[in-house]
Amino acid sequence: MVRALGASLSLPSTSYSYTVLDQDLSAALQEFGNNLNIRVNVSAEVRGRIRGRIPDLPPREFLERLTNLYNLQWYYDGLVLYISAAHEAQTRLVVLNPISFDAFKTALDALNISDERYIVKPAPGDGLVLASGPPRFIALVDQTIKGLTADAQARRSPAAGEKPPRESVLMLFRGSSSMVIRGGRPESQYSSEAPHQEGIVREPGTGQK
Template identity: 70%
Template sequence: MKNILIVGVFISLSAVRALGATLELPSTPYTYTVLDQDLAAALQEFGNNLNIRINVSTHVKGRIRGRMPDLAPRDFLERVTTLYNLQWYYDGLVLYVSDAHEAESRLLVLNPVTFDAFKAALDALKISDERYVVRAAPEDGLVFASGPPRFIALVDQMLNGLVAEAQARRTLTTTAKPAPASVLMLFRGSSSTVIRDGRPEGPVLPEATHQDNVAHAPGPSQR
């Protein structure tokens, strides 16, 4: 028996607040009627019909049987992921759908980055997602992260980038410190000249004489 697919016509788009990057979906109902279809194929069709790039994990298994109720696309996505124990994450370009069993948990070393700076960077680039965990661990310099593979991959990349930047700044600061100035006192007869970093700064005690590496002012008999 042929699968029957009916897709509603979408006229208006509304920017629905996404939990990570903004996933723009229509507000009008997504009508999806199917008698029996592979779950991964149904999700790919969902992305195609809404012109959204979608990546469905090979671990997503199962079949959709029977008619789905008419729901707004966001509600449809949430219903399917709930019914089939899936997780979804949108990174701003691609909608990733994975099996909940693929979720990962990581304990990451923050040093030399602070947790506040790390979290602020995740928020600024819209990687943060309130459904998935990023929190400071009880031990200093550690952060615990948990979520679907794509989310964890971006969290990991962000931390690696911040650590590399902090280390580069530290190296630059260290190498930028001026070397101690080299100072040489050059004596020529009764005059002496200071040479600092290879450059003469002018005579010192022009009327002084130098004996045994000590500069003396001329005595009365020498005047």
């Protein structure tokens, strides 16, 4: 078993023999999964053709060779091997409050989501974290933040007569669009013809002035 950097991707150590003269890249990746009994999800943005013979390589090296040659990224979530174009990579800056970064990172590690090839690190500011990687990796990071935030908020439900904890609200601006992230959750997205300067604005939460 080869230890993937997230979940464990079990691949044989023997050489993978694949002869092709001219084949669609996406089809070759799907066939790679079929031959090794691995579910593969190839993004529609993965394009190109394989021409000529590929040397016999262990499956992991074969996969890495194609991702390097065609500028791809891959991520295995424990069930499916996701392969996407490098330009589909996403970067998110979100507020973790009321979660600590250590608790967040521990959860990612425990769920086998963490992958040292992709970025999850504290960012300058109060409770900010930066995450960057392929779409499936970012989706799992988002789901983890939402789950931890919901759990933390449920645990901190105010007793009678107490004021509720302040809610953290972050607005991300990019071009002509903006996204509201409230309590660690992307809430809504807006767009306008007038472009915003890229940046981040922290707005007063509930009960703040």
